[in-house]
Amino acid sequence: MGSRPNASRIKADTIVIGAGPAGLGAALALGDSAIVLESRETVAGLCDTLTLDGAIFDLGGHSFHTPHPAIRRLVFDALEMEEQNRDAWCWLNGEWVRYPFQQHFSELADSDSRHVCQIGLDTAGGWQDAANFDEYLDRRFGRGITELFMRPYNRKLWGADLTRLDTEWVAERVAAPVGTAESSMSESGRRSPIPREALIAYPAKGGYGEIFQALAQRVADLRLRQCVTSIDPRTSTLRIANGETASWRRIISTLPLPALLRLIPNVPPAISSAVSELEALPITIIMLVLDGRYETVRQRIYCPDKNIIGHKIVLNHNSSHWLRRLPRHGVQVELSEFNPLSRSTDVRSLVNAVVAGLLRMGVIPSPDYVRRTKVLRIPFGYPVQTRSRSNIVALAQHWLSEHGIYTVGRFGEWAYINSDEALYRGHCVGVKLAVSERTQCGGTPRQPAPVVGVTFDT
Numbered sequence: 001m002g003s004r005p006n007a008s009r010i011k012a013d014t015i016v017i018g019a020g021p022a023g024l025g026a027a028l029a030l031g032d033s034a035i036v037l038e039s040r041e042t043v044a045g046l047c048d049t050l051t052l053d054g055a056i057f058d059l060g061g062h063s064f065h066t067p068h069p070a071i072r073r074l075v076f077d078a079l080e081m082e083e084q085n086r087d088a089w090c091w092l093n094g095e096w097v098r099y100p101f102q103q104h105f106s107e108l109a110d111s112d113s114r115h116v117c118q119i120g121l122d123t124a125g126g127w128q129d130a131a132n133f134d135e136y137l138d139r140r141f142g143r144g145i146t147e148l149f150m151r152p153y154n155r156k157l158w159g160a161d162l163t164r165l166d167t168e169w170v171a172e173r174v175a176a177p178v179g180t181a182e183s184s185m186s187e188s189g190r191r192s193p194i195p196r197e198a199l200i201a202y203p204a205k206g207g208y209g210e211i212f213q214a215l216a217q218r219v220a221d222l223r224l225r226q227c228v229t230s231i232d233p234r235t236s237t238l239r240i241a242n243g244e245t246a247s248w249r250r251i252i253s254t255l256p257l258p259a260l261l262r263l264i265p266n267v268p269p270a271i272s273s274a275v276s277e278l279e280a281l282p283i284t285i286i287m288l289v290l291d292g293r294y295e296t297v298r299q300r301i302y303c304p305d306k307n308i309i310g311h312k313i314v315l316n317h318n319s320s321h322w323l324r325r326l327p328r329h330g331v332q333v334e335l336s337e338f339n340p341l342s343r344s345t346d347v348r349s350l351v352n353a354v355v356a357g358l359l360r361m362g363v364i365p366s367p368d369y370v371r372r373t374k375v376l377r378i379p380f381g382y383p384v385q386t387r388s389r390s391n392i393v394a395l396a397q398h399w400l401s402e403h404g405i406y407t408v409g410r411f412g413e414w415a416y417i418n419s420d421e422a423l424y425r426g427h428c429v430g431v432k433l434a435v436s437e438r439t440q441c442g443g444t445p446r447q448p449a450p451v452v453g454v455t456f457d458t
């Protein structure tokens, strides 16, 4: 791993753009036929970690959990991981209820609220035919659960209009209500929402980014500080910010689709215009360095409460024993673009509002614990799964693949996926290209021996 000496022209069979999970997955499948170009000084993309005054933060709370056995083996072989039970909570109207709310509303103190949730659930139905996410919530959970938790929480995250979201992603992301069996992830190989007390993993030492640092060591040719600035499919070349050019036969891109299309000349207007309608949700992370230890085992707090700033709170120091032993602890609050404070330039007021919320919840005992804060804006935080998204992505991917360009990953496919899935999908694209290669060249059309042993099934 690391930068290579400059050459006037790079030649590669396949160029992988981006060394986040999807790019690394693709590169591991392609071995020495691929060169990875990454614009930043480090790998990991959205899974990167930063250290602030001795406290460790990830770019949004991250933990590892996967339905793909080969991806689990890949990660656990690459570095030491620590597993622990997930410990997630909801905070609403001044009380704690275990997460997910739809399975634990019986913990509410108020008997009327419990009753409304149960009656709503008993009469709910027909969610399989829901036309959009908003309708899905009512039909799946009934009025009580939807009004107390689901709608306010999701509006805090996705904005007021939940009818613009499709329901394609919900089976993987939104837990079923109490009393409903969900298939086990590892048995089915397909993702279902992480159960509350599932085993989740995190690097035994350091932050989440360590996983991808370790995987990057296995990549044959990875070049950092190489920002791709243009791609010309007619000449099969691309340009890098430092002035170098590269020739390629195929590109695997993990860039956000609109950013990729902007690099390519003569994209048909119908495609550029469709892709410009994809919606990305920027998020703001407010990081607080706490002086001294704060003793709680909670890892995540999901917060529909309007009076608390942020929809999700991550107590990152509880992600591993190693983090817990550090003298300074990191707490991070995630704020959606839809909260006007996220766009305010008045950072002090934002931080004060966040601290006030944490005090109200008892997450921090006193403002004196806060030694330092940092506010970070992530422009591409969540790909919004709008109802038009699948058709737009299919249209763009079809045109790009005719020009030898394949896109994968969270914003490459505009899919609300986690890092393990991005790694898996990147690897699958690499394997798929290697298989089609052999077939086209008259070789035996057989499964290649992928580096990580993932069975190709997409």
Ligand SMILES: Cc1cc2nc3c(=O)[nH]c(=O)nc-3n(C[C@H](O)[C@H](O)[C@H](O)COP(=O)(O)OP(=O)(O)OC[C@H]3O[C@@H](n4cnc5c(N)ncnc54)[C@H](O)[C@@H]3O)c2cc1C
Pocket: 017, 018, 019, 020, 021, 022, 023, 037, 038, 039, 040, 043, 044, 045, 046, 047, 059, 060, 061, 062, 063, 064, 065, 226, 227, 228, 229, 254, 255, 283, 334, 378, 380, 381, 382, 408, 409, 410, 411, 412, 417, 418, 419, 420, 422
């Ligand atoms: C708040 C939040 C919480 C999350 N929580 C979890 C979690 O708990 N567990 C989990 O598994 N996942 C989680 N995720 C999701 C996870 O971070 C992503 O799914 C994953 O990082 C996507 O990988 P990717 O490779 O598709 O994209 P990215 O990670 O975005 O990687 C893309 C790479 O491309 C590079 N790049 C961009 N432009 C160029 C260019 N012009 N030239 C060269 N390189 C370029 C970027 O620098 C970057 O390294 C979370 C994400 C967020 C935002």
